[in-house]
Amino acid sequence: MFDIQDLVHLEQDFFDAGYKDGYAHGRLHGLIEGRALGREKGFEIWEEIGFYEGFALTWRNMYENTLSKEDDGEKMQTVSLSPISVSHIRHLLQLISQFPKVNPTSVLIRGGSDMPTDSSNLHRTPQPDSELDVSALLNNIRSRYKALCASLGVRARVVGSSVANTDVKVEEDASDHPVPSRIGKKPKRTVWKINIGDEIGNDTHTSSDDIAVPGIGGLMRLRTN
Amino acid sequence: MTDDIWGETDDIHNREWTKMDDGFTNAGYREGITAGKENSLQEGFDEGFAIVGAPLGQEIGKLRGITSACLSLSKSIQEHSVMMDCKDILRGLDNLHFKDLAPSDVEAEEHLKEHLQSQDDTQNIPALLEIRDEEKHKLAVETLKELRNRLQDVLRQIGLPITVV
Numbered sequence: 001m002f003d004i005q006d007l008v009h010l011e012q013d014f015f016d017a018g019y020k021d022g023y024a025h026g027r028l029h030g031l032i033e034g035r036a037l038g039r040e041k042g043f044e045i046w047e048e049i050g051f052y053e054g055f056a057l058t059w060r061n062m063y064e065n066t067l068s069k070e071d072d073g074e075k076m077q078t079v080s081l082s083p084i085s086v087s088h089i090r091h092l093l094q095l096i097s098q099f100p101k102v103n104p105t106s107v108l109i110r111g112g113s114d115m116p117t118d119s120s121n122l123h124r125t126p127q128p129d130s131e132l133d134v135s136a137l138l139n140n141i142r143s144r145y146k147a148l149c150a151s152l153g154v155r156a157r158v159v160g161s162s163v164a165n166t167d168v169k170v171e172e173d174a175s176d177h178p179v180p181s182r183i184g185k186k187p188k189r190t191v192w193k194i195n196i197g198d199e200i201g202n203d204t205h206t207s208s209d210d211i212a213v214p215g216i217g218g219l220m221r222l223r224t225n
Numbered sequence: 226m227t228d229d230i231w232g233e234t235d236d237i238h239n240r241e242w243t244k245m246d247d248g249f250t251n252a253g254y255r256e257g258i259t260a261g262k263e264n265s266l267q268e269g270f271d272e273g274f275a276i277v278g279a280p281l282g283q284e285i286g287k288l289r290g291i292t293s294a295c296l297s298l299s300k301s302i303q304e305h306s307v308m309m310d311c312k313d314i315l316r317g318l319d320n321l322h323f324k325d326l327a328p329s330d331v332e333a334e335e336h337l338k339e340h341l342q343s344q345d346d347t348q349n350i351p352a353l354l355e356i357r358d359e360e361k362h363k364l365a366v367e368t369l370k371e372l373r374n375r376l377q378d379v380l381r382q383i384g385l386p387i388t389v390v
Contacts, residue, residue, distance in 0.1 A: 014249035022257025030262035032333040034269020035277075041270075042278020043285075043323050050286025051293070058294035061385050101283075102275040154297045 038103070045138075049099050052145045056092045059085070059152065081152070088148035095141045100134060277327055285326075285369075288376060288389060289318050295379050310379050317372045325365035329357040 063081045081089075149156035296311035334356050377390045 011245065011249050014246050015253035018250035018253025018255075019257035019260075020253075022254035022259075023261035024257075025254075026258035026261025026263075027265040028261075028332070028336060029258070030265030031269035031272075032330065032336060033262075034266040034271075035273035035330055035333070036269075038270035038273025038275075039278040039327060040273075040323065042274035043282035043327075044278075046279040046282030047286035047289075048282075050283035051290040052286075053283070054287035054290025054292075055294050056290070057287075058291045058298075058385065058387060061387055062294070062298060065385060101279045103271045152297070 042103075046101070049096055049138075049141065052092060052141055053096045055145070056089045056096070056148065059148070060089045060093070063089070085148060085151040088144060088151055092141065092144040092148055095137060095144060099137055099141065281323070281326060285318060285321065288373065289315060291387060291389060292318070292376055292379070295376075295383060295385075298383060299379075304383070307379055307382055310375060314372050314376050314379070317368060317375075321365055321369060321372075325358070325361045326369065327357075329362070 059081065063086060066080060146156050292311050292314045296308060296315070299305075299307035299311055337356065373390050377388070380387050380389065
């Protein structure tokens with residue numbers, strides 16, 4: 001006998017089969033797009049931190065060199081750092097050593113399996129403490145760097161001022177200043193965590209009506225950055 | 226007679242069947258692709274951040290920081306040739322682009338090729354993702370190596386025991 005329930009079930013089976021394939025495809029796109037974003041952001045943030053690190057390390061070396069060569073009569077003797085500078089260097093390097101090299105803000109907990117039946121199974125548990133810390137840490141590092149520059153009598157340019165694009169080159173004079181010039185963009189706090197609604201949700205929803213197989217919609221956004 | 230009737234009905238059945246299959250499968254696919262993407266985006270981000278972006282950024286940033294400090298020093302000790310070298314190195318580092326330096330995302334490039342072959346989005350595909358220019362990559366890596374060597378020379382001249390090569 002024909003049972004209407006079978007038909008309902010059948011529809012669900014078709015849907016599920018499609019969902020499973022779509023999920024795998026979407027997952028691949030999410031990984032690809034996420035990686036591209038993460039690479040850029042990681043590079044941007046760590047180029048800035050790395051700059052401070054190299055800067056501080058070099059000054060510390062000069063200072064230690066000066067101490068060890070005090071009687072040698074070499075040119076290093078001309079570099080004498082004030083105790084304040086030395087203290088700034090120590091603090092700066094100490095702060096930098098705390099800066100995370102992995103994104104600390106996001107912990108994803110998937111709803112039991114790798115293939116949830118709907119997106120509400122996705123819970124993000126941001127760790128508010130660590131997120132706050134990173135933001136504060138970055139500010140501390142920047143302030144300490146500026147203070148160090150001031151104590152050394154070296155000009156420091158404000159990070160996050162003019163350059164909006166990581167690829168934009170600064171004018172040649174800028175090489176005089178100890179500034180990470182390509183890191184113009186001031187990292188936003190939210191940058192560490194992808195807001196799915198903003199990043200891809202809109203894209204996919206608008207396109208899903210007319211395209212059965214959505215393309216790599218999100219990746220296009222990377223090009224426009 | 227009877228054969229014809231059944232044949233016709235089969236056709237209708239098949240058409241309806243296929244229609245239902247396509248309709249629901251596509252609807253499922255659309256929902257699945259959105260869910261899959263949302264669910265993996267952060268994972269990809271964290272991976273790209275930790276494995277490629279942060280280490281490479283730190284490397285380049287550090288070189289620039291060291292060079293910058295050397296430049297300040299060379300000014301204060303009036304070492305003109307060192308000063309010019311430092312400026313040159315900084316300029317060189319400025320001209321290096323992350324896109325060229327970074328290792329390629331093999332999975333992304335392979336998937337892009339799949340899309341290109343299946344032609345389902347041919348109009349959009351070229352704008353979606355570029356396959357990295359190998360020549361540019363080689364050149365960038367080469368340039369970076371050269372800049373490292375030059376910076377090492379500068380450090381040697383100033384007498385700093387820092388190793389960057």
